[in-house]
Amino acid sequence: MPPVTPAHTTRPELVGTLGMVASSHWLASASGMGVLERGGNAFDAAVCAGLVLHVVEPHLNGLGGDVPVIGCRAGSGEPFVLCGQGTTPAAATPAAMADLGLDVVPGTGHLAAVVPGAFGTWMDLLARYGTWRVRDVLEPAIGYARDGFPLLRQASATIARVADLFRDHWPTSAALWLPDGDVPAPGSRFRNPDLAATLEALAAAADAHADREAGVEAARAAFYEGFVAEAVGRWLERPVRDSSGRDHAGLLTADDLAAWRVREEAPATVDFAGTTVAKTGPWGQGPVLLQQLRLLEGLDLADTAPGSAELVHAVTEVAKLALADRDAWYGDPDHADVPLAALLSPAYADERRALVGPRAADGLRPGAPDGRAPRLPALVVDAADAPRGSGGAGTGEPTFAPVAPPEDVPDDLPDDLPAADGTPRGDTCHLDVVDRWGNVVAVTPSGGWLQSSPVVPGLGLQVSTRAQMLWLEQGLTSSWGPRRRPRTTLSPTLVLRDGRAVLACGTPGGDQQDQWQVPFLLNHLVYGMDLQAAIDAPSWHTTHLVSSFDPRVVEPLGLHAEERLGPDVLDDLRRRGHRVTVAPAWSLGRLSAAGTRPDGMLRAAATSRSMQAYAVGR
Template sequence: MSAFTTRPEISGTFGVVSSTHWLASQTAMGVLERGGNAFDAAVAGGLVLQVVEPHLNGAGGEVPLLLWSEREKRMLAVNGQGVAPAEASVENFRRMGFEQVPGIGLLPATVPGAFGAWMTVLREHGTWSLADVMAPAIGYARDGYPLVPRAVQAIYAVQDLFREQWTSSADVWLPDGKVPRPGALFRQPRLAATYQRLLEEAEARGPGRIAEIDAAVDIFYRGFVAREIDRYYRTEQVQDTSGEKTGGLLRYEDMAAWRATVEAPLTVDFGRYTLAKCGFWSQGPSFLQQIGMLRHADLGSHAPHTAGFVHRIAEAAKLAMADRMAWYGAAPGADREAQMALLSDEYLRARWAQVNDRASTEILPGSPLGRAPRLPDLDAARRTLLTADTRFGIGEPTFAALPPVAEWAEREIFVGDTCHIDVIDQDGNMAAATPSGGWLSSSPVVPALGFAVNTRLQMTWMDEGLPNTVTPRVLPCTTLSPSMALRDGEPYMAFGTPGGDQQDQWSPAFFLRHAVHGMNLQEAIDAPAWHVDHFPASFWPRQTRLNQLTVESRFGAEEIEALRAAGHEVKVGAAWSESRMAACSRERDGQGRLLLRAAANPRGMQGYAVGR
């Protein structure tokens, strides 16, 4: 079908890249042009994202990845989510007076898993040297890059916190004591020096590509990087969302014991397609649950711009997100058998039978294998909000100056986001990655390193015995969620989006517009989008909102009124306010040649697809 697009769908035979920032896309494409494969390109582009989107991810963050290896003929999931510190327990947090893990500061840190995950991909599947893949990121950090307006907004929002409390962050993000100008060249010399030192020490331990990569991982997790993080988190006390000064729990031993892991992704079929996501340590299975339910929704009879299409997907999302709250996680309270049963067609068909023409107004987790769900204490978020001081920031990246708590809670003036990159090379290798964490507003910069550490532990609960209870040396359930698809058993598409709890709402809608209604990648990205709030937010203070459907104003007035008539509490947002999708695909023509395509999100005016 033909539809309006903001730009063409990119096509070619040599290679394609799509990401949330043009410099990362061009970096990855440059790697392909110089003989690197998709995995080399993804790593180089991912490291550049840490520099050029510092309000959305950083060197102290995390990244899950999905890969298709053409050589091995299989998909792989790389778990780059670090675990909780050994001292992070319900007992310790309650002893400090918390009902929830704070959203910012030192306490919610997990082991920063991004570097280990990127290096795992490079070592096992790449071809380039450590120096070559790190060179673009080091160059941008050392020599400068244009700072996007959203990053400036993030710095502006927390400038007082930086000046008054987090002075190490002020040293990096307020050069000469001033908020930087949008578009001005911005440098991060301390980060460049850290990466340069790491590279030089790794090369000294060589020789050889593998030896240098292994050495780099050892230096990050057991060398000077780990020692500096340990020193700062052990000795400093900083202001957090409690309004108090607290120290950190992350230690050298936590860093030294952690490794990125590789596993088979979870999958669900939808017609010709097999969809793949990371495991129940991510929210990725909620995508698969929605797709499994929507096999029975007759979506072909409902055009993508209609209330019928939106209603069905929104109601499936409500049920999947309720299951996420009750069943997802890796803590000892997780029920592995029940988790896998969530993806069975019998269960998903029964869940879809709960959907009707009216919008659900309740949180309704299911009972896989007949086992009763258990929910966390949702009132804790309300109690936390009443005593919180949001002048010191919130859980997700903050892009506007914050008013008093009561006003903030009603006005929703913050937006959380992250990053994404997809790459396919001429041989058909594919990579999809969603890096995040270590935002400039998440925690203070570690002075000796020039970067902040993630706050992902805020996604855990403090009720004992839940699948996502905060637990020593156990990873929290992350919102980060790259996607991959096979078609007719052949590798087909790598895709994903930033957006916190919205990631596995925007991604299913994009996929269904493409797979069911035949939109090309760019048409499916550009089409009017939406999201549902019908669950506790994953980020501090984890407030719960029910049955709110936020739609872009480009939906027709008649369709918006139909959604309201169905019982949805509809909020009409700006015309281009929802979704941040990126996507690349591959398929063979009649002669067996690979045809590659890519598309990127126009919203925010910084995501780009490139290829030839």
């Protein structure tokens, strides 16, 4: 079909030849571009920009968080994934939680702590694929932490909502995030001197070595085997209040940090619209995007239009099927038998595609890859009167347990979604980089949120609470246990054409990440829109899934759609059986993207939603 050209976009698609950086914060984008201007490659720039994100978006990610990376070196044609997801403690046994009388992993506090994977992943990316020294990539982050940065409106609002928790139970967080006892104003200059000192000490450890790679290793060791690990281990021995309403010490120790290493692996891939789309493995939700593309490639998209009711319905029904498979099958492949090859096979897609009908389907419908019966968490009940927790082993179609969605939750600020104790959840950042040589990388930093756990004294950071995404119920692919990678929602994307990486993209948004990316990819790869137009187009997502975060709310048949889709489309979707929640016009999806045009020119774009993401380049 001929390219679809919208009447206007909020910004132009940037085009140039030297390099492009797009991220969820303008200071990170500018910092990464500074690296490209001074001769660094895309991987150097990504490390620098990502470390800045840890400082300037503290409610969305942190140095104590996690970070998946997907990239491709120019000329290699072989994409790679770095798994920057930290594992649960060695002491994370079912008995340990049973002894505490808990039936869910608290969403905040110390018990949900996992190894902070972010810094080790940045150092691994720098050592394997970068060219710069540790201090060079750390300098902008050190400067913003030491000298200050403008506090985002969302960060200020997040601090306000947890201020009482900080004052009453988390004094180390109160000391940092409530200067002079007050919530810092939006846009005010904010400093984190302890974080600056931590980053400076890591840079100094690297400076002691003339060899670049030896310096990178020294910085990594200082974090995971030195002063950071020791401080984290001591701090987590102290009980703190968590979302259970009680005080608990953590299980994570310095030995857990010392035992952890970054994993490099090949991505999962599928072919779609003349390209190869690459994602992380099933320890993240990345294959959900691939499953959706497999299903969509067999539908007649040529007869649909961007933003039409026909398209929104088809994409939503496909997403529901893929997300049901996520909830039944995804987990850490080191500890669970995940049938990924079968889930991504054309034959399985053909079988699942037959379930897409003219009306919105009720029930959570995981499939049976290789003929294996799916098992769902106890939140799901079997329609054929199977006992709770059986997971619907094929005797009937599983349906949701009656769990109501929270009220008055805004669509435009996913980081505002409340946890069980009323504190906001964390969300995520994203960045994409392409350089003049053709190196491409996409990264989705997250975790270590200011609202997730109390500040580690002297370090200026919080530890990731990612273990909240595991189920204490045993026998699931994402069950709680020692040294396991929680199944996250973090999901950067890489697109290759003719063996060459041509696009990196992604978005914050938890369970929505691999939903918001689908219409973007359709807009760009199928309908021919440029990157900015594809990002600016109206978006939507389903909530017909088991939420990945505490509390595990469910909204059966839920479809959140931007009002820009228009009343006729929204009414049509209601007639098809979707329970439509109309979201504000510019509220769903916070995508960014960077890549290479067929003529070799570089290009990038970033969403205007939330008014903080920017693409830069020349």
